[in-house]
Amino acid sequence: MLPNRARIADPFWTSYERLVRETVIPYQWETLNDRVPDAEPSYAVRNFRIAAGVEEGSFGGFVFQDSDLAKWLEAVGHSLASHPDPDLERQADELIELIVAAQQPDGYLNTYFTIKRPDMRWKSLTHCHELYCAGHMIEAAVAYYGGTGKRKLLDAMCRFADHIDSVFGAESGKLRGYDGHQEIELALVKLYRATGNERYLKLSQFFIDERGQQPYFFDREYEEGLFSPWTEDGKSGKPDNAYHQAHLPVREQTVALGHSVRAMYMYAAMADLAQLNGDRELLEACRRLWENTTTKQMYITGGIGSTHHGEAFTFDYDLPNDTVYAETCASIGLIFFANRMLQVEADSKYADVLERALYNLVLAGMAQDGRHYFYVNPLEVWPEASEKNPGKHHVKPTRPKWYGCACCPPNVARLISSLGDYVYTVNEQARTVYAHLFIGSDYETVLGGHTVKLRQHASLPWQGDVKLEVSLPEPTRFALALRIPSWCTELPRLAINGEVTDYSSGVKAGYAHIDREWSDGDRVEWLLPLSAEWIEAHPEIRANAGKAAIQYGPLVYCLEEADNGKPLASVSVRRDAPLRARFDSELLGGVVAIETKGRKRTTDGWSGQSAYRRSGSASGAASSAADIPLRAVPYFLWGNRSGGEMSVWIRVSDS
Amino acid sequence: MLPNRARIADPFWTSYERLVRETVIPYQWETLNDRVPDAEPSYAVRNFRIAAGVEEGSFGGFVFQDSDLAKWLEAVGHSLASHPDPDLERQADELIELIVAAQQPDGYLNTYFTIKRPDMRWKSLTHCHELYCAGHMIEAAVAYYGGTGKRKLLDAMCRFADHIDSVFGAESGKLRGYDGHQEIELALVKLYRATGNERYLKLSQFFIDERGQQPYFFDREYEEGLFSPWTEDGKSGKPDNAYHQAHLPVREQTVALGHSVRAMYMYAAMADLAQLNGDRELLEACRRLWENTTTKQMYITGGIGSTHHGEAFTFDYDLPNDTVYAETCASIGLIFFANRMLQVEADSKYADVLERALYNLVLAGMAQDGRHYFYVNPLEVWPEASEKNPGKHHVKPTRPKWYGCACCPPNVARLISSLGDYVYTVNEQARTVYAHLFIGSDYETVLGGHTVKLRQHASLPWQGDVKLEVSLPEPTRFALALRIPSWCTELPRLAINGEVTDYSSGVKAGYAHIDREWSDGDRVEWLLPLSAEWIEAHPEIRANAGKAAIQYGPLVYCLEEADNGKPLASVSVRRDAPLRARFDSELLGGVVAIETKGRKRTTDGWSGQSAYRRSGSASGAASSAADIPLRAVPYFLWGNRSGGEMSVWIRVSDS
Known part of the structure; x- marks a missing residue:
């Protein structure tokens, strides 16, 4: 049975729910239909039309393009649950007709394989997100059923899940495999909760149990001449099992590794299964992975994934602020994981992280206009470096418009429109x-x-x-x-x-x-006593040595160039600098800003003709700093005013 | 006329000269002949044997493989000048016989094109280092002539230069082009000095004058279907003219941009030509590029090139210590540039930088055993990050053995064996x-x-x-x-x-x-009064904010984990911390170490179960630091004891 959802009516969150309902969902619908000028076409709806036989053409977009549409439909399902909207529901019903028309007689549904590579069905799990797309459509079906009571897509997805169950499994003749991108596992649990059909729970358990067993499934695919949709010649390099969290059986995994979104989706499913099956060993693995993720590999903002190479975790305490990845989707996955852990065992540490990721990272992912998004959520930005140092090209100083790879925006939409599940x-x-x-x-x-x-x-x-x-x-x-x-x-x-x-x-x-x-x-x-506080980082986090951050309740703050000039690296505060919280109705739509006093190194005595000098000289650094007022703003609102410098961590002068 | 060279007899440098003579040159000869077990084969000598028709086979190694052999031969020439060695000279004479045998009847010499792609001769200047290899062989010929008085290779290279002069030029029917990797320009000046033949000076001037003129030569090559030896299908993307310093006529260039070795070799040639031709406009360009390179884009070690993407400059004051490139060859190029500027105008700023790069960066490039080399010279190393964070894979915590792309080791060898040119x-x-x-x-x-x-x-x-x-x-x-x-x-x-x-x-x-x-x-x-001094960086260098470095005379110092534990980021010093220089005959073969007092954050009160905490709490950071003795060692010797952490810049606690 699906748990009840709280209906949000909140001075802060209602406006976000409304933004999703009134701006994000309609805007996203236009993008899915290739109707947004100056934006890359999505092809998502068109692919379904072609697969359904109502339009001619070839497949467009990424191999996982179907999932964008599924995530949109899931957000619509959530939204209709709290805010009925007959026009939107009609639009969604028509889309569901199209989706069902694109489904194959055996229940299979994936427009990439149906249109472009029917010969490759279930032959490149490593790279093709085939079960991932299935999972998202199942989540959409469950949400739409929850929001409207309509079973059409739910029934279709049960047929698809039945088909998947006939293909995958430990039984002889079935494929002992799993997807390169976890998602089906948690989706099948949702389908089980919605239908009560234990077959789906068992199938999820199979995928979780099978993952990381030897001989490795992805290696077997590779040895059989693995197809890749990501290379021009279709050839694949040797898979990196750790990237897919398939390097060890899940119960033996101890540290968060590899692609961070995949990790989180898997951990969430593991927690679901631990709860539903009372599986202690699985629960222990979840606890270990939770501890590692949140106490050793998480940014103060709730961001996870330190490197853009593979959008991945690196290792304990490696949390660079400027070359960071911290993808919005990864923190949404962390919220899923936290939510599942809270269902197993109520411990406020899960909710603390959930709240941290929600108020800071997820909200930072979306601009106040609902039309611009961060995928990467840095804690320190120097715009010129983002432009001119290739190692920081992925760090954007302002939120770009919807991308071609639109994973994050619809993920934000479906999370915010289902926020009532997390209260x-x-x-x-x-x-x-x-x-x-x-x-x-x-x-x-x-x-x-x-x-x-x-x-x-x-x-x-x-x-x-x-x-x-x-x-x-x-x-x-x-x-x-x-x-x-x-x-x-x-x-x-x-x-x-x-x-x-x-x-x-x-x-x-x-x-x-x-x-x-x-x-x-x-x-x-x-x-709840709310006050502005200085926060320090564990000494092993080298990037934050000698620095402090500001928190006010659940909110992490940052300095922006718009308030404090640049370079922000020249700014420091004394450890005992007083913090004053003040609501400013004019600032960023009305926020509590935190004011303090700082010092700023000046360029007095620097001729511009040298980069280094003896600090013992007459014009040394001790004398070349000026007192300045500092104003910190909530991190989740950074980059809404300018493309200037930003920094969460502030240098501290001990004294 | 070639300037006289000082003969080195120095308690410090003589041992390096000897290391090059007794270890590097013989070891390198073995590598060039593919006789070092466990090392990638070089193929360099073998390619010449094949091109000369004395061996059958196909070309091996990089497109610029000939230059490794040329740089070795140049080092041999320099070495023989100061230390006659009949066996080595015989070895070199035999090699020269082979080189001359591989030369084509028209004077052309390049084993890649002779063996593998004769159809592509002079058709892919953008990518193929064809004139670059020519330049290195010319430098070798001049050095060998200088060291032994033997003209065989010099005469051969005159024939090659004459051939190049017949192919390239502004005259109708000639190719108005230049090489993707500058080097021929400064080599031709050397050939002019050795022979007095102005034709070579003019040809160098042509390459310098032509560079960056529109329509861009590399774009023209691209439009004609540019071949690339770097891709499997031989196709080339659109050239990035700035990477090759070919985006503007050289006289209009104002900031160091693109591949840093190419930039330095070009600036050195520009300075040569400015001097020899009394070319004020060219001299002004050299001065501007010098100022930009050394006052805005140079590390305190004399390292240049902030990013490994393209081994390139980024922009003013962008000098990250941990994701740095600072290739050994680039600083050798900077020394060439400084040396040429000193010949135009004696200003100690050129010699200061020359000395800085020589004592710190170039020496750091080579291990004390002469068999291990850094290509990348970081100012901050966290070995686990080098291993596990892909953005730092290029930063090695210990010097690797000779690489397949062996640009740096022979460059160190030829510089040290010609050190007498710089005094x-x-x-x-x-x-x-x-x-x-x-x-x-x-x-x-x-x-x-x-x-x-x-x-x-x-x-x-x-x-x-x-x-x-x-x-x-x-x-x-x-x-x-x-x-x-x-x-x-x-x-x-x-x-x-x-x-x-x-x-x-x-x-x-x-x-x-x-x-x-x-x-x-x-x-x-x-x-010269020598004392240990604290150095601070310009406030615009964000990476060094709140930090200081230690210098003792020309030497930059660093902290190593071997002396000071880890994490080094937890260590700080007060700005007035006294520095004590003490010679330690036991340390690293005998060095002046610098001792001071520092503070180190402890992990007292950290449970390991959280990454962040309120710093105002009872066990806050103010109380959780311990006084510790610190010992800094010369940067050029870092990494000779262990693969531990290293840091040049040390956090300063103002007080």
Whole structure:
């Protein structure tokens, strides 16, 4: 059964939901139909028309182009669930007719292989994203069914999943393989939850169990003359199993390695299976991979993946701020993983990371206009270097328009339009409802046979006041577990029906458990102390040595050239520099800015005729710094004003 | 006429000269003959045997493989000049027989084109290093003639140059082109100096004048279906003229751009021509390019070229320490350029850079065993990142063995074996002999018709005492101009025949001019104050913000993990930290080490379970640093003990 979703009604997030609904989804529909001037054509809808036989032509776009359309449809499904829109629904229904028309009699669906390489079906799992595309269409089908109750695409995807199940498996005669890009695994779990058909759960388990077993599947494909859609001659180099997280059986993996989006999608599926099957060994692997990812390989913004070479993880504590990758999609995958872990075991560390990635990295991925996106999310930008140093070409100082490879924008859209899935989880045995995120919303669940409704009011990220109203048909005992965010400098204050309440004895794994008989109309106030704080990085993170960052509640801040001039590297602060949070309604649509005092090295005494000098000389550095006011803005809004320098980490002068 | 060369006899440099003579040259000969086990074959000698018709087979190695052999032969020529060695000379004579046998009847010589692509002769200047190889063989011929007086190769190369002159030129029917990799230009100047034949000077001038004129020559080659030896199908992408410094006429160029070795070789030739032709416009271009290269795009080590993508310059002040390229060959090219500028105008800024690149970068390029070489010379190394972060794969933590593309090792060999060319220059009109480098040596020149001999004793880099003895047949008036190194913290002390002498009125452009009637047996003492100094970088160099480096005389120092633990990023010093220089006879064969006190962040209070924390917390960073002793070693010797971390720039805690 699919879990209930909270309906968002929040002063901060509602505007993002609206942006997705009113701008991103329509704009994306135009791009999928090749109707945006000056943008590369997507070919996504056209490919389906050709595969369905209603248009002539050849396949266009990437081998995984179908997934763009699937992700759009998934976002539409989520959006319709909370905001019915007959016109949008009609558009989607027509698209689903087309998709189903493109499906082959045996249930197979993939326009690349149907149009261009029918001979290669299931023959290049390493490179062709064939099951990845299937997974996205399954996720779309489940979302659309959830949003509208319509089964047409869901039924079609069950036929496709049945077909996949007939092709892949451990049984003799079946293909003992898996996809180069994980995604089908978590999608099949969703399909299982939506239909109750255990066949899909088992198929997901097969893919997870098989991965990384020897002899390696991708090596076997390679030995049989692996086809690649990425080279002119169709030839493939030897696959790098670690890039696909297929170098070891998943239960033996201990560190996050390889392509970061693939890793996250796989870990999320592993957590799903650990939960549904009570698989302790798999859960242990998930915990290890979580710890490694989030405590050794994650940026303060919630970004993951340190290198653009393979969009990949590198190794522990290697977190360069300027040559970083930190793809938006990877952090969305991290949120999926966190969400699954919270369903297995409520520990605030998962929600802390989820919130960090959501408020900082994912939001940074999208411009305030909803039409420009970062794929790469740097923590330090020098625009001239992005232009002129090839090692930084991938780091853009401003958000580009929708790309040809449009993975990130539709991923942002589907996440934000399903944000209500991330606010609460329920442990029915323990009769506990966990509030992980503090986002204004309406939520309904069933605990011990009683329908419990929670209306939440929140004022994050600018203020920390949270209120919850309980609606119940009759008094009911259950625990409301409120997350104590790691960014709270002191414990939040709790008041129940206006009375301040001590909850210290009920704190478990970062949640305040309020276990009582609740009555209709009970009011809970949860007051989160919000203040600006200096943050330091682990000494092993060499890139941040001698530097500090600013956080205010869940938000990471940054310095921008627009406020502080350049070079930002010349700016430093004393470790005890006071931070002042001030709401500025004129700035970036209204934000809390953080003000402090800094010092800036000047070029006094530098003739421009040398690059180095003795610092003991009369005009040495000690005297050539000036006091300046500094203003930091939320990282998620950087690059909305100019293409100037930006830096999250600020040099600290010890004193 | 070729200028006289000083004969090196120096406690520091003689051992390098010997290393080149006794180890590098013989070892390199083995590699050129494919006789080194476990090393990639060079094919260089074999290619000549095939081209000469004494062996059957196909061409091996890179398109520029001939140049490796030429550079070896050049080093041999230089070495024989100072250290006759009949066996080596016989070996070289035999090789020259072979080279001449491979020369074509029209004078042409290039084994790649003779063996493999005779149809492509002079048809892919963009990519094929055809004139580059010619230039290196000409340099070899001049050096061998200089070292032995034998003309066989010189005459052969005159025939080749005559052939080139018949092919290239502005005249109708000739090819108005130039090479993708500059080198022929400076070689032809050397050939002119050796032979007095102005045809070679004019041909060099043609190549320099033609470069960057529109329509672009490389574009014309491209439009005619440019062949590339670098792609499987032989097809070429559109040439990047800036990469080859062919984007603008050379006189209009203002910033160092593109492949850094090509740039330096070209600038050196430009300076040669500016001097020989009194070409003011060309000289102005040289000055501009010098200023840009050395004051905006040079590392403190004398390294140039910030990116491995194209082994190229990026832009002003972009000098990352860890993703750096700073190829050994590029700094050798910078030394060539500096040497030529000193011949045009004696200004100590040229010699300062020459010395910086020589003592730090070039020497760092070679291991103490003479058999391992850095091509890339980083200022900051984290070995695990070199291995696991693809953006740093090019940065090696230890010197690898001779590469397949062996450009740097023979370049080091030919530079060190001709080091005597860099010590002095003479301005005959002004009757001045300039001492640029302080290296023990014997030098002889003619001033105003009199033979002047200078014997220099020096103790650099460890001590600053320099002595010069003048030998003269009869008293002669001339000026001895002694460089005042930029690293002197106060003016050097001068004593003539034991008497301290005030020279302050005779300081011009960084040289103390001692203009007097000199007598046989006059003794000059030039006492350079040597001390360890903190150096800071220009505020626009973002990579060095808040950091300082240590210099002791001409030497740049670095911290190594072997002495100071890791991570080195955790180490900081106060700006007023005292530096103590101490000679340690046990360390790295005997060096002055610099000792100071530092602080090191500890991991106290870090659980390993988080990457970030509030720095205001009880166990904050302020309290979690420990005082430690620090020891810095000369940069040129880094990586001779271990594959650990290394850093030139050290974080400074202001206070």
